[in-house]
Amino acid sequence: MSSLAKRKMRLIVHGERPYNAETPLARLRAHYRTTVDDFYVRSHGDLPDIDAAAWRLSVVGAVGNVLDLSLSDLRTRFSETTVTATMQCAGNRRADMRAVAPVSGDPWDGGAIGTADWTGVRLADVLTAADVAPGPDLHVAFESHDVVDGQPYGVSISLAKATAGETLLAYAMNGTPLPREHGFPLRAVVPGYAGVRSPKWLRRITVQDHPSTNPIQAEDYKLFPPHVSAEMADPAQGHTIETMPLNAAICEPARGAHLSAGTTVVRGYAIAGDRAVVRVDVSGDGGRSWRQAKMEHEAGAPFAWTFWTIVLDLPPGAHELAVRAWDAAGQTQPSQPDDTWNYKGYLSTSWHRVPVEVT
Ligand SMILES: Nc1nc2c(c(=O)[nH]1)N[C@H]1C(S)=C(S)[C@@H](COP(=O)(O)O)O[C@H]1N2
Numbered sequence: 001m002s003s004l005a006k007r008k009m010r011l012i013v014h015g016e017r018p019y020n021a022e023t024p025l026a027r028l029r030a031h032y033r034t035t036v037d038d039f040y041v042r043s044h045g046d047l048p049d050i051d052a053a054a055w056r057l058s059v060v061g062a063v064g065n066v067l068d069l070s071l072s073d074l075r076t077r078f079s080e081t082t083v084t085a086t087m088q089c090a091g092n093r094r095a096d097m098r099a100v101a102p103v104s105g106d107p108w109d110g111g112a113i114g115t116a117d118w119t120g121v122r123l124a125d126v127l128t129a130a131d132v133a134p135g136p137d138l139h140v141a142f143e144s145h146d147v148v149d150g151q152p153y154g155v156s157i158s159l160a161k162a163t164a165g166e167t168l169l170a171y172a173m174n175g176t177p178l179p180r181e182h183g184f185p186l187r188a189v190v191p192g193y194a195g196v197r198s199p200k201w202l203r204r205i206t207v208q209d210h211p212s213t214n215p216i217q218a219e220d221y222k223l224f225p226p227h228v229s230a231e232m233a234d235p236a237q238g239h240t241i242e243t244m245p246l247n248a249a250i251c252e253p254a255r256g257a258h259l260s261a262g263t264t265v266v267r268g269y270a271i272a273g274d275r276a277v278v279r280v281d282v283s284g285d286g287g288r289s290w291r292q293a294k295m296e297h298e299a300g301a302p303f304a305w306t307f308w309t310i311v312l313d314l315p316p317g318a319h320e321l322a323v324r325a326w327d328a329a330g331q332t333q334p335s336q337p338d339d340t341w342n343y344k345g346y347l348s349t350s351w352h353r354v355p356v357e358v359t
């Protein structure tokens, strides 16, 4: 067994090459900050092995001052900052969309998500040092060391999001250096956005007047209406997934659990991209009636998930537990996966339903 597989032994592996694995739901709910060993991994290519001493980050393009930074330059020239933020794949909960029609991509359950303390420097500070003049139509493009279909992984975000205080270039996760599979030695962390916009194994940052033309940005991670198939999809017509929508999942009890009559503790997470979760409703009868869960959210961590707990009194029989959250805009989640089905299975946010058997 590789050392990676050994460390990540609790994860549910969807693929070995590229390595993709998610956190079992009960483990996810064990700690507000997901331990590094339990943190899901989403990779599009082989994990690069980077020699930190030789590694450099270059900052080029529409800059007054081209930068070529070593890790120690980053640590000494910029002030260190830590942001507690949730990373979530746009394909999280994709498995639920398969009930409607087939979808492409790994069948992630609700564990392609995790929360960590990310430590590094603000991307804004690095862009200031590169003497970037603010412009409304500027984009910050990233290029990484891993190779996907013969090209380096690449994505971009707007200059506005790149210079927001929460956006980091991170070299540590939960107080330890980034492990190889999470982007050693440096990754971007773009809180509130889909994980795809937080590139790992960074090598170059380019400030430019257009979004990245890399296929990951220009073709992948696009949201389409239900009638669009893989054959007819025109990437230019799809919505580029950036901010993540409201979502919630039941972590305990597990799907299909056998419970004894009486009180059952139901626990899970809720997350609303860059907005706050204001309420979490839980149903013991498939959504005919709802009660409000108790929420736990860490103050000062607007980009981190909300944990929630409720104690239900379930009579004997077959029941369907369900959860739906509400965000600060008063919006809630669709009841059925049919409502938002798309052939890529992105942004699967319908009420998370968990059948249980009570005796
Ligand atoms: N260079 C690079 N960065 C990447 C990826 C990748 O394959 N290569 N995957 C992205 C996707 S889709 C997600 S969801 C997150 C996952 O981060 P994690 O593996 O640290 O959990 O990384 C993103 N950054």
Ligand SMILES: [Mo]
Pocket: 042, 088, 089, 090, 091, 194, 195, 196
């Ligand atoms: Mo992802």
